[in-house]
Amino acid sequence: MSLIDLMSMAKPNLESRDKILVMLRDRTLVNCFQCMKCTSGCTALKLLELKPHEIEKLVNLGFVDELVSSDIIWTCVTCLKCIQRCPQKASPYHVIMALRNLAVEREAKVPEAYMKIVSQILESGLIEGIQKVTTRKMETFDRESLELPKIVHPKESFQTAFLKALEER
Ligand code: SF4
Ligand code: SF4
Known part of the structure; x- marks a missing residue:
């Protein structure tokens, strides 16, 4: 199922968002100001239905459950470039890893x-x-x-x- 299908009529879940924030520890996801530096250097951009800065935005808004159930989070190749490029210590890499960990915790399908x-x-x-x-x-x-x-x-x-x-x- 594509993310668009999963997102249709979806409502944010702030509890799931808080869980991700706890997993991120000192990574300040909320400080992401959508500069897109992560996306412009992402190695897996062609693989991603959603771009890294958009994943940041969705998690910030609380659309965590939809991402956790989606294949998208498994397409990141963990190259860590977005950590280097992010001016706000809000790297998508850490957000995607937290989403993967939550997916495993919820027994979602792991590739x-x-x-x-x-x-x-x-x-x-x-x-x-x-x-x-x-x-x-x-x-x-x-x-x-x-x-x-x-x-x-x-x-x-x-x-x-x-x-x-x-x-x-
Ligand atoms: S995660 Fe960092 S690099 Fe990416 S859009 Fe947000 S602030 Fe910019
Ligand atoms: S770690 Fe993942 S999201 Fe970050 S630049 Fe690499 S492939 Fe893209």
Whole structure:
């Protein structure tokens, strides 16, 4: 469902907005003056149905529930450029992360790709699976053929600590 569909006749929810403000701690979302510096440098702009400064505005107005249920918040590539560009310490990155955390808390649908990353980290300790490389001559090599050291799989203590950290967030 697109955000426009979700937003039709929507009413602001100030309780959800307050929750986001608490999650943002010292990030002063309310000081955003819509200068659009975040949007003009956003790496994921083409992916976003809503631009970062518009997300700021919607959260400020209390339209949090609609964003939490939308796929839009999962399209940010977490490049952190908006933190650097924001003159008001109100970066959309932190707002989007707070929206994602609220989405997980509410058991909203998390994109499959994220769940795959979590399993991958648990299994191998790496975000990406171990891949073969293909040269320009279309020759394929794996780590073994390149005499690279074996990847050591994480110990159970790592998995326990990782799951605990996820729960604490
Ligand atoms: S979040 Fe920061 S950079 Fe973006 S519109 Fe607001 S004040 Fe400007
Ligand atoms: S962190 Fe997300 S919102 Fe901020 S500039 Fe990067 S992609 Fe855009």
